[in-house]
Amino acid sequence: MLNFDEQRYLRIQSGATGFAARFDAVIADCLNRGAENVFFLGTGGAAILMQPAAQLLQRSSRFPAYLDLPAELILANSANLTAKSIVVMPSLSGTTKESVAMLAKLKQIGATVLTLVGHAETPLGKGGDHAFVNFAEDDTSCESFYLQSLFVALSIMKHRGEIANYEQIIAEIALLPQLLIEVKRGFEPQARGFAEAIAASNYHIIAGAGNVWPEAYYYGMCILEEMQWIRTRPVHASDFFHGTLELVEDDVSVILFKGEDKFRPLAERVENFVPNYTKKLFVLDTASFALPGVSDEVRALVSPVVLAAVLERVSAHLEVIRNHPLTTRRYYKRVAY
Numbered sequence: 001m002l003n004f005d006e007q008r009y010l011r012i013q014s015g016a017t018g019f020a021a022r023f024d025a026v027i028a029d030c031l032n033r034g035a036e037n038v039f040f041l042g043t044g045g046a047a048i049l050m051q052p053a054a055q056l057l058q059r060s061s062r063f064p065a066y067l068d069l070p071a072e073l074i075l076a077n078s079a080n081l082t083a084k085s086i087v088v089m090p091s092l093s094g095t096t097k098e099s100v101a102m103l104a105k106l107k108q109i110g111a112t113v114l115t116l117v118g119h120a121e122t123p124l125g126k127g128g129d130h131a132f133v134n135f136a137e138d139d140t141s142c143e144s145f146y147l148q149s150l151f152v153a154l155s156i157m158k159h160r161g162e163i164a165n166y167e168q169i170i171a172e173i174a175l176l177p178q179l180l181i182e183v184k185r186g187f188e189p190q191a192r193g194f195a196e197a198i199a200a201s202n203y204h205i206i207a208g209a210g211n212v213w214p215e216a217y218y219y220g221m222c223i224l225e226e227m228q229w230i231r232t233r234p235v236h237a238s239d240f241f242h243g244t245l246e247l248v249e250d251d252v253s254v255i256l257f258k259g260e261d262k263f264r265p266l267a268e269r270v271e272n273f274v275p276n277y278t279k280k281l282f283v284l285d286t287a288s289f290a291l292p293g294v295s296d297e298v299r300a301l302v303s304p305v306v307l308a309a310v311l312e313r314v315s316a317h318l319e320v321i322r323n324h325p326l327t328t329r330r331y332y333k334r335v336a337y
Helices: 006-017 020-032 051-060 097-109 123-127 141-159 166-173 176-199 210-225 264-276 296-321
Strands: 037-040 065-067 085-091 112-117 130-133 203-208 231-236 253-258 281-285
Touching: 006 141, 006 176, 020 112, 020 130, 020 141, 037 051, 037 141, 051 065, 051 141, 051 210, 085 097, 085 141, 097 112, 097 123, 112 123, 112 141, 123 130, 141 166, 141 176, 141 296, 166 296, 176 253, 176 281, 176 296, 203 210, 203 264, 210 231, 210 253, 210 264, 210 296, 253 264, 264 281, 281 296
Parallel strands: 037 065, 037 085, 085 112, 112 130, 203 231, 203 253, 253 281
Antiparallel strands: none
C-alpha cells in the first residue's frame, strides 16, 4: 500500500481498542458518583468525530448527551454543564487553544474531564481528570477518536441497563484494527481511481446520513479543504433536497457516503436522484467491505470508522496525484488568527 506502515497503524488502533476496559471503569465511577449528563467538547475536526457517539446516546439512551463548542462555551455558559457533568474533550495535539481555555473553565465548574490526546506532556494531557493518551497523527486519528468516544457511549448505556450485549460488542470492536488493515489492502486498487476523480474537480458536494454524516463533513472540511485546498459543500443527505440539489449540473461532482445504520435510505435517496443530472457521482458504501466476525449490529456502529480507514487510502493517493502533501498549510498554525 502506498506510503502506509501497517505495524504503526495496528499499534495506534489497537491502542484505542485497548482502552475499552479503562473507559468502562471511569464511566462506572462517574455514574456511581451521581453524574447527570455527558458533554462532548471538541474543537474543529476532533469535535466532528465525537458526533456518532453523541448521536448514539441521544437516540438510544435516556442519559442526556450534549455536543457543544468550547469556543462558544468560553463566552457563554450552558445551564446543563455542572459539577455533575462528564466531559469528553478530544485534542490530538493536546494543545488546541480553545480546548485548553475551556479546560480551565471546567476546573472551576468541577466537571469530571476525560481528555483524549496523542501526547501526554501537553496541557490537555496533564490537565484531564482522566487522560487517555494514544499517540496518533492526522492519518490515523479519526479511527482512534471514533472508537474511544464510542466506548464512552456504550459504557454509559451498559451501566444504565440500556444495552444487553455490551461484552459481545466490545469483543467484536477489538477485531477491527487487523480487519481494517485488510479493508485498506482490498480497497487499494480502487483508492487511486477515487483520488483521481477528486483531483479532476475543484468543487465537490459531499453527502451522508446517520453516523457517517460526520465523516462526510470531516473529510470535506478537514481533508479536502484544509489539507488539499479543494472547495467542498458537505451537506446532510436529509438536507440535500432542501437547497443543495439545485447546484447539481452535468459537471458537478457528488461524493456520497453510505453507512449501515437505520438512516441508509436517506443516502439511497440521493443516490437515486443524482445520476439523472450528473455523471460525476462517486459512492463509498461500507456494506461493500468484508468484516469477518463482526455482526450487523456492530457494523452499523462502526461504519464511520470503516470510512475513515478507506478514505485515508484515498488521501494518500490524492496528495501524490496533486503534488500537494497533506501537511502543507498556508495559514493553519502558521499565522496569527
